[in-house]
Amino acid sequence: MDFGGHPVLEDITFSAAAGEFVSVVGPNGAGKTTLLKVILGLIRPRRGEVQVFGVPPWKLGKQRARIGYVPQVEEVDPRFPLRVLDVVLMGRYGALGLGRRPGAADRHAAVEALKLVGIAHLAGKPLGELSGGQRQRVFVARALAVKPELLLLDEPTTGIDPAASESFYELLRRIQKTGVTVIMVTHDVGVISRYVDKVACLNRRLVVHGRPEEVMADAALAEMYGCAALFFHHGRAPHMVVRPHSELREGRR
């Protein structure tokens, strides 16, 4: 996987089982967004194999609608004159295809998605009048409007205060409970561990791939200088990560 000669991602072995909540953490420039774009089929890896729902993502075609995607917040202008419901309806555009306008069924799905994220009362509000946390929920609702089986989120809590982040993670947990696989990319290392099933640590290479409580337990042990876990630094913002023993086998799966 590389752009203009510099590999952005290499040696990635990564899997998420259906219904899992996986978090990919790593510093800026680690290739987190690139990884999501590979999963979405927007970028084809130079080498290796990627499968989403059992097929390479660039061959998904209409099946792409089974993936919901929440891009980084900074990518859109919050002052854009659009009402919340109109933004959520955009989630249905892909399935509608060229030239067709959303109808009653699409509106219904959009309202349902807003209910699921708990902001149905904001449907008629202009996007610009919402808080950062509310706006983020709008984009989650947009991703959910197609009733996806896989939800991808790119740094969803950037610029949101800690309390709102907590309740946002609670929301993702609720979405996961409805049977949706959730893959979230973030640099928020601390909070996520309480909510997710798996943490993958990415900095061009995927470093850790294990259950968070194992990671955290080992880290706690490590602080008392009594553990057998392997520590190392990587990236421009070095941080300690732990490689649980189970991961060595699991990561190759």
Added chain:
Amino acid sequence: MSFLGYVFMQRALIAGALIGAGAGTVGVYVVLRGFSFIGAGIAHAAFGGVAIAFLVGMDPLLGALVFSLLVAWGIAYTSRRAAIKEEVAVGVLFATSMALGIFLLSFIRGPRVDLLGYLFGNILAVSSRDLVLSFVLAGVVFLAVLFLYKEFLFIVFDPGMAEVAGFPVGLLQGALLSLVALTVVLSLRVVGAVLVAALLVIPAATAYQLVRDFHKMVFLSACIGVLEVIGGLIISFYLDTPSGPTIVLLSASLFGLVLLFRKGTR
């Protein structure tokens, strides 16, 4: 005799209504996407096209149409490839095509070409043939916006997501810039190449101050556009001023008033 009694004025007013509605509608996408500078670039390119058409004996508006469409797709292609910055490409093009236009026109002998008219608009210039072309151009613009309404909204609001949803973002971007080109050619006779860009920005910017709903903004911007072009033409008739600057000054005044008196801040 009122202004309505003159045939040239009737033609100018009909063309003006089409221009106002077209520029007002397309302008919403231009303003929200931050395309204002690109609009100016395409307008200047259109002037280069006028000059080339004169030299080869083609209809000047057709020359403008071909040239500005080429430039629109050139910009769309450049911005996708990102070999040079879009802004730089437009900056080079802007001055070059204007220079080319004036350079070429200086070679033309015989009946003087109405240079000022093409630069700043001429209320007398709308022939019945131009009017037919105006209906065709405006028709294409309105049909395209009607058919690709949600697609254009999507690529303007969130192109990344539009790509994920499987829309041909590059082609849609080119199509949107083509509509800018068609609107420029549509407005060339009455408003002129130098000032068309203002018409693509001011009505939409005025509407943006007043509403926070995209659909209402499109409607309002088109209405404001019609009002301003028609109003400007009437003022230009009575004051005997060039139509382009009169329309732009009226539009800018209205925009200033709205800025002053609108409630709250954005």
